[in-house]
Amino acid sequence: xxxxxxxxxxxxxxTLRRRISDAVDRLEGDHKLTPGxxxxxxxxxxxxxxxxxxxxxxxxxxxxxxxxHHLPDDVNEHELLxxxxxxxxxxQVSGILVxxxxxxxxxxxxxxxxxxxxxxxxxxxxxxxxxxxxxxAGTALVPCTPSGCMMLIGQHLSELAGxxxxxxxxxxxxxxxxxxxxxxxxxxxxxxHSRTRDLAGECRQADILVAAVGRPRMVKxxxxxEGATVIDVGINRxxxxxxxxxxxxxxxxxxxxxxxxxxxxxxxxxxxxxIACLLRNTVIAACRQNKIDVPDI
Amino acid sequence: xxxxxxxxxxxxxxTLRRRISDAVDRLEGDHKLTPGxxxxxxxxxxxxxxxxxxxxxxxxxxxxxxxxHHLPDDVNEHELLxxxxxxxxxxQVSGILVxxxxxxxxxxxxxxxxxxxxxxxxxxxxxxxxxxxxxxAGTALVPCTPSGCMMLIGQHLSELAGxxxxxxxxxxxxxxxxxxxxxxxxxxxxxxHSRTRDLAGECRQADILVAAVGRPRMVKxxxxxEGATVIDVGINRxxxxxxxxxxxxxxxxxxxxxxxxxxxxxxxxxxxxxIACLLRNTVIAACRQNKIDVPDI
Numbered sequence: 376x377x378x379x380x381x382x383x384x385x386x387x388x389x390t391l392r393r394r395i396s397d398a399v400d401r402l403e404g405d406h407k408l409t410p411g412x413x414x415x416x417x418x419x420x421x422x423x424x425x426x427x428x429x430x431x432x433x434x435x436x437x438x439x440x441x442x443x444h445h446l447p448d449d450v451n452e453h454e455l456l457x458x459x460x461x462x463x464x465x466x467q468v469s470g471i472l473v474x475x476x477x478x479x480x481x482x483x484x485x486x487x488x489x490x491x492x493x494x495x496x497x498x499x500x501x502x503x504x505x506x507x508x509x510x511x512a513g514t515a516l517v518p519c520t521p522s523g524c525m526m527l528i529g530q531h532l533s534e535l536a537g538x539x540x541x542x543x544x545x546x547x548x549x550x551x552x553x554x555x556x557x558x559x560x561x562x563x564x565x566x567x568h569s570r571t572r573d574l575a576g577e578c579r580q581a582d583i584l585v586a587a588v589g590r591p592r593m594v595k596x597x598x599x600x601e602g603a604t605v606i607d608v609g610i611n612r613x614x615x616x617x618x619x620x621x622x623x624x625x626x627x628x629x630x631x632x633x634x635x636x637x638x639x640x641x642x643x644x645x646x647x648x649x650i651a652c653l654l655r656n657t658v659i660a661a662c663r664q665n666k667i668d669v670p671d672i
Numbered sequence: 673x674x675x676x677x678x679x680x681x682x683x684x685x686x687t688l689r690r691r692i693s694d695a696v697d698r699l700e701g702d703h704k705l706t707p708g709x710x711x712x713x714x715x716x717x718x719x720x721x722x723x724x725x726x727x728x729x730x731x732x733x734x735x736x737x738x739x740x741h742h743l744p745d746d747v748n749e750h751e752l753l754x755x756x757x758x759x760x761x762x763x764q765v766s767g768i769l770v771x772x773x774x775x776x777x778x779x780x781x782x783x784x785x786x787x788x789x790x791x792x793x794x795x796x797x798x799x800x801x802x803x804x805x806x807x808x809a810g811t812a813l814v815p816c817t818p819s820g821c822m823m824l825i826g827q828h829l830s831e832l833a834g835x836x837x838x839x840x841x842x843x844x845x846x847x848x849x850x851x852x853x854x855x856x857x858x859x860x861x862x863x864x865h866s867r868t869r870d871l872a873g874e875c876r877q878a879d880i881l882v883a884a885v886g887r888p889r890m891v892k893x894x895x896x897x898e899g900a901t902v903i904d905v906g907i908n909r910x911x912x913x914x915x916x917x918x919x920x921x922x923x924x925x926x927x928x929x930x931x932x933x934x935x936x937x938x939x940x941x942x943x944x945x946x947i948a949c950l951l952r953n954t955v956i957a958a959c960r961q962n963k964i965d966v967p968d969i
Contacts, residue, residue, distance in 0.1 A: 505802025508852075509844045537867045545855060547806045554863075555805075558842060561867040563874065566851075570834045570858040577860065
């Protein structure tokens with residue numbers, strides 16, 4: 376059979392950013408509104424610094440305001456919460472993102488709870504989790520990686536109702552919200568995890584397989600149903616030839632692409648969608664805060 | 673093979689109420705605290721009146737305070753919200769339950785949102801849904817019928833990890849929270865519904881089958897895996913001989929009991945557990961509000 380269609384997240388993210396950029400232009404033209412994303416970075420974690428820099432850059436590219444706050448590694452929880460409260464009350468700030476992980480003297484749950492749910496563009500606040508879980512995704516801010524997964528699935532499948540979806544991994548950031556989004560699209564959804572028996576057999580039943588477990592190449596080719604849509608959320612660094620390292624997903628891509636109908640590569644699949652969906656959430660949040668109809672982006 | 677073990681919810685509810693009664697005695701003895709449940713009934717719906725009367729009666733039986741508020745059918749939303757705010761601020765009120773359905777001039781979502789999540793003993797508030805969905809069930813108030821389902825499953829199975837659970841129906845009141853509770857117990861959980869293909873085949877894989885669809889005797893004997901634990905949440909009134917009616921579940925009990933390992937009857941299965949779990953939530957809420965360790969009930 377033919378090789379699987381490659382679901383190109385890098386290209387889709389470009390398209391999405393263009394739509395966001397157009398929406399930002401219209402908000403400025405029609406409403407004198409410039410969405411603003413506040414990013415709070417604590418300490419000097421190099422990976423976090425790269426990620427935050429990418430966010431700022433992409434904000435600028437779509438014409439949004441980017442407000443970076445860099446706090447020292449030894450900041451205390453009270454100081455961080457004071458900053459968050461200030462951002463909650465700042466009308467120029469549409470979205471707030473506190474980059475995780477945080478230093479150990481700070482309880483991340485307390486910080487996320489302190490963010491105004493209407494500005495919680497990561498979608499991690501308990502109120503946004505509750506809205507998503509009770510089927511009010513249209514009023515929630517939905518976590519970014521799961522939103523990106525759904526858009527990539529939508530590149531290959533126009534109708535999801537009745538399809539069997541398998542979600543591997545049950546994190547609050549990816550697995551659970553993506554399961555809720557698939558359920559909202561009327562899939563029959565199974566949540567599997569490290570305690571699941573016969574994981575391979577379970578996966579082989581799935582029309583849609585979302586892998587979000589963080590184990591390099593765990594999902595083998597013979598775990599995949601012929602023609603399935605495979606979304607690989609994993610980003611794992613492994614040793615490569617010549618003492619170098621490279622990034623691989625949770626799916627053994629080379630085997631899987633021979634069986635699947637469509638599959639996301641790693642890198643270049645789900646990854647690039649996450650920041651694009653963060654920008655999208657910021658536009659959505661800005662519109663809702665200003666009682667403007669949310670554009671179709 | 674032997675007929676299925678009957679999971680007797682009426683008997684388990686008696687045991688649970690006894691434990692609640694003992695806990696209430698200790699709270700009074702040790703802390704001079706009497707948990708109080710405020711029940712708000714709007715209008716003259718006969719089924720609601722019966723249900724509310726049962727709640728009051730069972731409150732009294734376990735030694736809790738019951739505070740009933742009966743409002744006329746033509747009450748407006750503002751008046752109802754004012755009552756709810758007053759109950760939120762009343763230290764004698766540990767739990768608040770607004771009986772549904774409400775008359776059409778009132779938005780039930782607005783009323784549920786107005787209840788202090790710490791007093792939301794129905795577990796329907798978006799914050800409690802979010803806490804349950806993100807795995808913080810230990811801090812949430814969990815919806816009563818799903819809690820009852822889990823206790824009944826626990827009557828037959830001491831360890832759920834790795835078992836395949838199938839939840840039929842995806843309501844916010846039963847299906848979704850019961851799926852989250854099963855996932856927290858490390859089951860592999862599938863959520864199925866009216867759009868699911870080959871529902872019978874899906875069900876036949878399940879070690880635990882929870883039916884909550886409201887369709888009389890939909891689940892047939894040959895949908896059930898031999899030895900499975902079957903929890904029937906349905907309560908459907910159907911015509912019986914002699915022009916009478918009777919209650920049946922979502923499962924064809926007479927067929928199912930020949931195949932299942934354990935099964936709840938209707939009536940007398942899940943039904944009696946719901947009010948008992950409501951009383952339990954009221955004790956839990958009272959303890960948390962007063963910073964008292966929650967007793968093991």
